[in-house]
Amino acid sequence: IFMDLNSASSIVLQVLTQATSQDTAVLKPAEEQLKQWETQPGFYSVLLNIFTNHALDVNVRWLAVLYFKNGIDRYWRRVAPHALSEEEKTTLRAGLIANFNEPVNQIATQISVLIAKVARVDCPRQWPELIPTLLESVKVQDDLRQHRALLTFYHVTKTLASKRLAADRKLFYDLASGIYSFACSLWNHHTDTFLQQACTGNEAAASNSLERTLLSLKVLRKLTVHGFVEPHRNVEVMGFLHALFERLKQFLECSRNIRAGNVCRDRLEKTIILFTKVLLDFLDQHPFSFTPLIQRSLEFAVSYVFTEAGEGVVFERFIVQCMNLIKMIVKNYAYKPSKYIEAVEETGGDSWKYSLRPCTEVLFIDIFHEYNQTLTPVLLEMVHSLQGTTNLEDTSAILIKDAVYNAVGLAAYELFDSVDFDQWFKNQLLAELQVSHNRYKPIRRRVIWLIGQWISVKFKSDLRPMLYEVIRNLLQDQDLVVSVNKGCFLLHMFCKNVIDKFCAFKVRIETATTLKLNILLLTKIFRVAVK
Incomplete structure (x- = not known):
């Protein structure tokens, strides 16, 4: 059926068109027919002929690309059942990189991905012309071809960098050392172009250049992180990494003039984040370098x-x-x-x-x-400066106290020998829990959290009845967050030792039962509110 490409294309095109139908009576038979053709010689050549024909319906071309991509996973390897012949694969490889001129972004991305899938199996041994073709294509002046080639270059680099067998790693090291200089110059060119266009206010041109800057930086990220055994010995790699900081400054300064409504804003932030990802990945993979x-x-x-x-x-x-x-x-x-x-x-x-x-x-x-020996005195000085109740009208002071208390809670284990938490609780924290003014809500919330952090670190058992009595009184707090914090805190303490050592708290059984029910109810309300 697939020997005559033209007649076969018309038949497959008709079935693909039916496979895009919303009518299941038409869709199901078409899908079954396509499934039967998956193992037939010549089927993927027909699919290539269809999705590279830009005059056809976009949905049909999209479906042809997806069937082609799925076929690579199933039938491209030589050991696979119903594997494609070497002759057909040679024809397909040549056809895939004949023209980088796909006008539809989504289809262009899928074509780039499927080329990368083929490259994972065949590059460079069975497909030595792929990388040279891509390098030549990213140099062309035609914007569309340049972008599609660069998009494919990125996906191929990303795929080859993910291979982990020793022989594959060696091949990628050789590839990286051979194209790294070109990749750096390509990135610098597109970066300089974008910065110049951003300064002149040409949004459309700047957006296109920024997209190329992003793609070329993605390529460099993979080459830099995965392409060298000892990257610190490569002058170009270290030069690129040092240049990142200056480029980051340029892009951050550029962001002052590119506000939220600008077409470049989202992509600019992605590029800035990508700069940081390069550094983070390099640090993770090569800490010595x-x-x-x-x-x-x-x-x-x-x-x-x-x-x-x-x-x-x-x-x-x-x-x-x-x-x-x-x-x-x-x-x-x-x-x-x-x-x-x-x-x-x-x-x-x-x-x-x-x-x-x-x-x-x-x-x-x-x-x-x-650095606890250096930072502990600083934090303790902050705590000492915040003694007493904070001015309710001073929002800044309240936020500073909240931050300092948060720091003391986070560093509880480090401050074990430096803070007399029992005295701090009696002389300071207890009084702050009893301030009922609405402006003091953040501090009441923070204090109950702080006590929860310290109670398993350093808190005398004879102070617990006092704590529970205060919290019991505050369970009626109109601030639901404060009430739930206290409820959850007490529920946790009940599970640990309140039930077992009840008499020590000098609280009547009736009160305790009511209290426990209140806690369970508050916890349930809190969970519902979160959902």
Whole structure:
């Protein structure tokens, strides 16, 4: 059936068109027919002929690409049942890279992915012309061809970098060393072009150049991180990494003029984040080679996150990435092993890496653990300066106290020998729990959380009746968050030792039963509210 390409194309085209139908009576038989053809010689040549014909319906071409891509997974390898013949594969490989002129973005991406799938099996031994063809195609002046070739170049590089067998790694090392210089010059060219166009206000041209900058940087990321055994010995690799900091500054400054409504804004932020991912990946894979970059990385991250240099240019994801970079340097086992940090991450997973508050808190814990002798006096001085009830009209002072109390709670185990928590509870915290003004809600919430952090670290048992009595009275707090915090806290303590040692608390059985029911009810309300 597939010997005559033209007649076969018309038949397959008709069935593909039926397979895009919303009518199941038409759709199901078409899918069955396509499934039968999957193992027939010549079927994938017909599919290539269809999805490269830009005059056909987009949905039909999209379906042809998907069937082709799925066929690569099932029948491309020589050992696969019903494997494609070497003659047909040679024809298909040539056809896939004949023209990088697909006008539809989604189809262009799928074609790039399927070329990368073929490259994973055949490049470079059976497909030595792929990389040279891509390198020539990204140089052309035609914007569409240049972009499609660069998109394919990225997907091929990404796929080849993911191979893990020793022989495959060696091939990728050879590839990386051969094309790295070209990849750097390509990235620099598109980066300079974008920055010039952004300054002149040409949004459309700047957006196109930024897309090419992003793709070329993605290629460099894979080559830099996975393409060298000892990257610190390669002058071009280290030159690229040092250049990242200057480029990052340029892009951050450029973001001042590219606001939310600009077509470039989202892609610009993605590019800035990609800069940080290159550094994070390189640090993770090559901590020794990263050593010359440590000081500059820390200075850069601290400058933009904690000083005026970042005002008006930083955004939340960038701040999170900078904190991740600081943390990875501080806790990196290649520099300074730490069982404590490992334990923290085992219990918390990786969720902290993607949100600002947990990322900040984990970074604080790590830094405080590593430099507790330096930081403990500073934190204790802050606590001492916040003695007494804070002015209810001073929102800034309330937020500062909340932050300091949060730090003391996070560093509870490190401060065990430095803080007399029992005296602090009686002289300061107990009084703050009893301030009922609405403006003091954040402090009441923070104090009950702080006590929860310290109660298993350092808290005398004879103070617990006083604590429970205060919390019992505050369960009627109109602030649901405060009430639930106290309820959950008491429920936790009931499970630990309240029921077993009830008489020691000098609370009547009737009160305790009512209290426990209130806690369970509050916990249920809290769960419903969260959902």
